[in-house]
Amino acid sequence: MGSGGGFLDYDNDGRLDVYLVNTAGPNRLFHGNPDGTFTDVTAKAGVDGGGSVGMGCSFADYDNDGFVDIYVTNLGPNILYHNNGDGTFTDVTAKAGVGDPLWSTSAVWADYDHDGYLDLYVCNYLRFSRADHRRCSYHDVPIYCYPHSYDGAPNTLYHNNRDGTFTDSTARAGVREDPRASKSLGAIWFDMDGDGDADLYVANDTTPNFLFENKGNGTFADISLVSGAAFGEAGVAKAGMGVDAADLDGSGRFHVFVTNFSFETNTLFWNEGGGRFSDRSIEAGLAGPSFVPLGFGANFLDYDNDGLLDLFVANGHVFDNAPLINPSTEYRQVNQLFHNLGLGRFQEVTGSAGPCFARKDVGRGSAAGDYDNDGRVDLLVMNNNGAVVLLHNQARARSWLGMKLRGAHCNRDAVGARVTVEAAGYRLTQEVRAGSSYMSQSDLRLHFGLGSRTQVNAIRVTWPCGKRQEVAPPAALNRYLLVTEPS
Template sequence: MTGSAKKWAWMFALLLTGRLVTSKGQTKALSLSFENVTAQSGIHFRHENAASEEKYLIETMGGGCAWLDYDGDGWLDAFFVNSSPTPKFRPLRIPRNALFRNNRDGTFTEVTAKAGLEGDGLFAFGAAVGDYDNDSYPDVFVSGYARSVLYHNNRDGTFSDVTDKAGLRHQGFWASSAGWFDYDRDGDLDLFVANYLEWSYEKNIYCGDRVPGHRAYCSPKHFAPVSPTLYRNNGDGTFEDVTRSANVYLPEGKALGVALADLDLDGNVDAFVANDGVRNFLYFNDGHGKFHERGLESGVAYSEDGVAEAGMGVDVGDYDGDGLPDIYVTHLDHEYDRLYRNTGNRNFVDATYDSGLGNSTYFFSGFGTRFSDFDRDGFLDLIVVNGHVLDNIQLLHPEVGYAERPLLFRNTGGKFVNVSSRLGEAFQEERVGRGLAVGDYDNDGDPDLLISNNGGPGELIRNNTSGNHWLEIKLIGKKSNRDAIGARITLWAGGRKRVDQVRGGSSYLSSSDLRVFFGLGRTAKAERIEMRWPSGTIQSIENPPIDSIITIEEAKSTP
């Protein structure tokens, strides 16, 4: 939808068990379509992949992007991370990150330098957004090669590098994706960092044929694995590495994606790690400060055929409406992306084929991904951005491209249909897709796309869906962490129950809108919302307004 600010018919505030603030919109006849609005939006970012004849592995993994309301005005701003010079890449202009402030009219203004987020020569990969000090302004952890950076939001439009002070330099690791979550439920956000592998410029080796143009980026199998890292928030602006004491240490990982959600619905946030070429990890949180890795027992460590695949991006969502969060993992071409259906009791089954997703992804290399109800019909759809890791892949596989189209699978009620070819030019353009963040940047009630392409432009894809009812919910924790990451929301509308979570991490190197979006289809009334906050508080609201963005504050106690 477009021109959202003009379509808001009214605004009001209502005091319930917590505080509820509503912005109401309108609906029209259904039409699912997307439009690339990058040029007119004012977003002008280009990722520099630092390509060289040495084929350094870091050149092909790309960078992430993020939605965040850095200035607290209620409108999502856009952030992209970038690379840096290497021994074989010495540009006249050093690559910089980019922050674009939302002007609330469909356009953005770059404010990177003013905000202090340009970067300091870090070869950056991911962006994890979270309010780690509960001051109501989002902070940013930028993961990178050899070290990472924590930016604290100063609440005046600027950020400060507090990495050393906070103890989050994360030195010596190639950090990929990262995510914030409150694993110990003490009311502040902790940080989970996915580390890729042991690689350095000195350890770079020659892969491929020794023929001009045939050298290739090396497979991760040539490099040693490493463990993910868990940092506990001490509540005073500093963090402690608790990887070993919390049972997270597993040195056989090659992690690229991480999803943080309560997968067994016990009230504690768990962690799924997508590994590249080795088995995936599934850490269940026991609620007592420790994790237990059960990927193999739960059925998500390997494919249905028992193969450790090239895990890239990951997301969690209840695609079949049974109230249990399912897992989707993206992979390289000739492997299929995988959908693991949650059957309860910490068990999952590979539902890739049964769900209709099977063959559609076979020739694609998937990275960023997200469950979201793009057409607002009440069922979670699925999007994947694609792009190969080998820039000369067609020498080996002529049927596979380096630049590839994104894919969108429409959920028809537990079964997916590939509708990408019917979504307009934005889904026909080939790109070397990596990062994907989903969020309603124009506050019109449908999820839009922010895409980061390896060695290519950052893109803003607007969702022009019209019709069907919707509800968008922002939670504010009081006893819980302020972002309410880990909260579970249940919505009853039209005789159906829908369940979602405020989740950290997910996708690939990126951070999406923390507001939870529900499509309602033709249902014109929502009966009830129930929030299960990370603190354990259970709170409900009867007859919430629909076609609205509502803000709910955590009540002081269970009503």
């Protein structure tokens, strides 16, 4: 099922580094160099996973010391690496109390109670052990057993105690579900309703997806069914894998995209406002192209800087003998790129996106980030039993603006901050998020494509603690701004 990886800047040099999780063999940390190359610094950093069966990762400055830390999910106890600020990390899992012993998948960070410190939600998948490795078949063809062959495992919400330790607050916060219904693979925190609180969406494999509404008092309400976000249009649970959310129409509302199994189609849950979602996969042009592929990673990004967020999907089957089960599918598959046409419509442009989109891999996690700081968002794709692929964006030059947010009273990474940029005929809202896609994490910086525009008219920031700030538009575009929370 693994694995994931992502972009982070562990040494605060302004260049993105890469962390990769392996299910067999050590995890790897690569330092980003000024010339666009990377250096393996795993041994020095001390973040190789210690022989664990790695699944995914996410990055966040959980203690607000100014350096991003690394959380690794495993089949077995997870690991929290504290960034020492000198290029090395220390395993603080035992002290922190976040060594979830189950089969963990995605992990996502947010300050759900506005105390200035990031909390951690960990997805768990199935109750599985090597001693209970079952054998299954489909019309006499051996296959890995489907999720319904195993009991689900409960997810965990860890509350940050602000002293380097965490407390399991799953039940107290109201996000504990029947573990039989929570075979979770992907998750994302996002402000569903614009009230300033972090809400939680969870993609489940063959069971209904979860949507928890933050009530603003440290507790959540399960609105999965009433919101329309638990099932697609057919009212049947799909095999949810990865998830991302974005403002696709300038409304300021975040729409949720979930990747699913082969012959199910991926799902775009359109945020209608008022806590209601509708399945617009067909209308958006995303259903048909996703019918045969098996989707995992998902990332919204403006790859051509035209001002509209496009969509990348990493594909790959779970059965290495997939053609024996259905001749119309393959184990190794091409990834997909969809161009946002506006008005909630997408067009697949995989065939014209370059030779890298013709190669077939067993895609899993994916992350978006501008690793060479040229203003064009690149992609990192993790493959099962294959090499990682770094896709360098070579789209033609257009205007853009990037932002790195730094919290003062809120969490240092400003995770949960909302930024709205306005320009002539343009309005787009984005959030700072730590963890999304499939077991992966994208760049914490925000990137706004601006097309042919030469200036922006307004930049509005809503910080995670609720403070609102008007940022003076820069005199020139095509640069990264550092925006610091006012004291």
